[in-house]
Amino acid sequence: METLELRVLRYFLAVTEERSITGAAEYLRISQPSLSRQLRQLEERLGHRLFERGSRTITLTAEGELLRDRAREIVALADRTETEIASMDEPVGGPVYLGCGESDAMRILARAARRVRVRWPQVRFHLYSGNAEDLGERLDSGLLDFAVLIEPADVSKYEYVRLPAADVWGVLMRRDHPLAARDAVSSADLEGLPLLVSRQMRAGGELAGWQGAAPERLDIVGTYNLPNNAALMVSEGVGCALCLDRIVNTGPDSDLTFRPLSPRFESGLDLVWRVDRRFSRAARCFLDELRGVIAGGARP
Incomplete structure (x- = not known):
């Protein structure tokens, strides 16, 4: 198989971001027929369809999604290498x-x-x-x-x-939650409490060493990647969030508060x-x- 050109990968990424060949061609400042030809040749080279073409927008096939993720990494690394080499002449x-x-x-x-x-x-x-x-x-x-x-x-x-x-683990909750009256949250408090947990924690990550509630006794209502969106879910009453201290605003103007776990658990x-x-x-x-x-x- 011939080596994929960076130029073609940039074309492909432009189409995935614009979700249309017309929009991508305008962004890239090339003709639409030329862009369409490049994409057809890319699909032929890889031996798979990359797009599902609709009347107005296009969506990616499974193969297209894989190429998008890899293309982003390849292009970013190439851009970074170019920048680093250019900066070697600077102090x-x-x-x-x-x-x-x-x-x-x-x-x-x-x-x-x-x-x-x-x-x-x-x-x-x-x-x-x-x-x-x-x-x-x-x-x-x-x-x-x-x-x-x-x-x-x-x-x-x-x-x-x-x-x-060291980061301190605890529970993010609304200020009007009954547990907000406590100084800390125990393992018994967690049992039956609707909880949002990080995806890593769900896979047995950060809290593995804490003498807390058994995972099967936790009422996990959702998972999160980063805590800001989880904080919005907590604010709207979906549940409480197991998270780290000092990463979500719990100041006087916030409706949220944080209580550490007991026994204390740090990472x-x-x-x-x-x-x-x-x-x-x-x-x-x-x-x-x-x-x-x-x-x-x-x-x-």
């Missing part, structure tokens, strides 16, 4: 790619980033939020320089730095990177500054 500059779940420990990385920007203002930071599975995939594929993983996490295949922070955090990762100068400077922040006793 220290270019992008640093950071992946992190929603954690207040991000403040530590932010302090290191600020120190980098003071010394090397041409460095730019690109943040990606996701769960451990998302971050691991992007780290392994080279789309991220670093990722922050919540313990327990398998760091055996990575280099890592332990961050001087440490690790900044990880691939063992074989060849850092750009910008990424290396960021890691050096982060180590300096940690040595200085930085805490969120």
Whole structure:
């Protein structure tokens, strides 16, 4: 099979985003017949239909969805490589790619980033939020320089730095919820309580080491990837959410409040990177500054 050209992958992605060949052709500033021909040739080369063509819009087949996901990674990595090579002529500059779940420990990385920007203002930071599975995939594929993983996490295949922070697990609830009168939430309180949990937790992740309620006794009404949408569900009375402290607004103007688990349960955090990762100068400077922040006793 001939190698797929980046140009054709960009054409394909434009069609998936515009959901029409006409719109994609206008965006790309090429003729519609030329774009249609490129797409037909792409399908012939791969031996599969990539689109279901409707009267107004097109949708992706299963093969098309797979190519879309891979094409995004390939194009992003190619763009990143080009940017990094171009920035090698600069004193220290270019992008640093950071992946992190929603954690207040991000403040530590932010302090290191600020120190980098003071010394090397041409460095730019690109943040990606996701769960451990998302971050691991992007780290392994080279789309991220670093990722922050919540313990327990398998760091055996990575280099890592332990961050001087710990996330506290608890329950996010409405202020008018009966449990809001408690100082903490016990395992007995969780049993029968409608709960939204993270997808990782549902798979036996973060809370595996807590002496809490047995999973089969929990009334799990939904799962979430990142907590902001889960907070809206809590606000509307769908249930409470098992989550980390200080990642959702529970200030005086919020109708939500957070109560920690009892016995208290904390998760440490690790900044990880691939063992074989060849850092750009910008990424290396960021890691050096982060180590300096940690040595200085930085805490969120």
